[in-house]
Amino acid sequence: xxxxxxxxxxxxxxxxxxxxxxxxxxxxxxxxxxxxxxxxxxxxxxxxxxxxxxxxxxxxxxxxxxxxxxxxxxxxxxxxxxxxxxxxxxxxxxxxxxxxxxxxxxxxxxxxxxxxxxxxxxxxxxxxxxxxxxxxx
Numbered sequence: 001x002x003x004x005x006x007x008x009x010x011x012x013x014x015x016x017x018x019x020x021x022x023x024x025x026x027x028x029x030x031x032x033x034x035x036x037x038x039x040x041x042x043x044x045x046x047x048x049x050x051x052x053x054x055x056x057x058x059x060x061x062x063x064x065x066x067x068x069x070x071x072x073x074x075x076x077x078x079x080x081x082x083x084x085x086x087x088x089x090x091x092x093x094x095x096x097x098x099x100x101x102x103x104x105x106x107x108x109x110x111x112x113x114x115x116x117x118x119x120x121x122x123x124x125x126x127x128x129x130x131x132x133x134x135x136x137x
Contacts, residue, residue: 023095040097044097047094052087055087058080058083
């Protein structure tokens with residue numbers, strides 16, 4: 001097992017905070033500042049897209065990036081951490097403002113994935129993957 005495989009096997013997120021704890025902390029933070037009036041689902045989606053854009057800027061001119069970001073400086077890794085945190089906070093806030101139980105939706109989505117996304121014949125290229133159909137109702 002090479003170093004990347006070992007790290008991938010050993011890597012885990014911390015157990016706290018949960019998504020519900022993040023939702024609650026952000027909700028309290030926003031209520032204290034009277035920001036709910038500005039946090040429509042549309043506005044939260046646009047804020048989320050902005051944060052994803054800030055994250056993308058870090059990676060934009062890097063070329064190939066290895067798992068674990070071994071070629072990133074400590075300052076760059078910290079910047080990635082901050083932007084990922086902003087993305088998650090905004091995603092959780094968007095789900096909250098849409099009144100969608102994000103952990104339940106994620107679980108349901110993962111449980112349905114085996115039927116929707118069968119394993120490819122090879123894992124050598126991403127070209128085998130097809131876009132998922134849009135489930136418009």
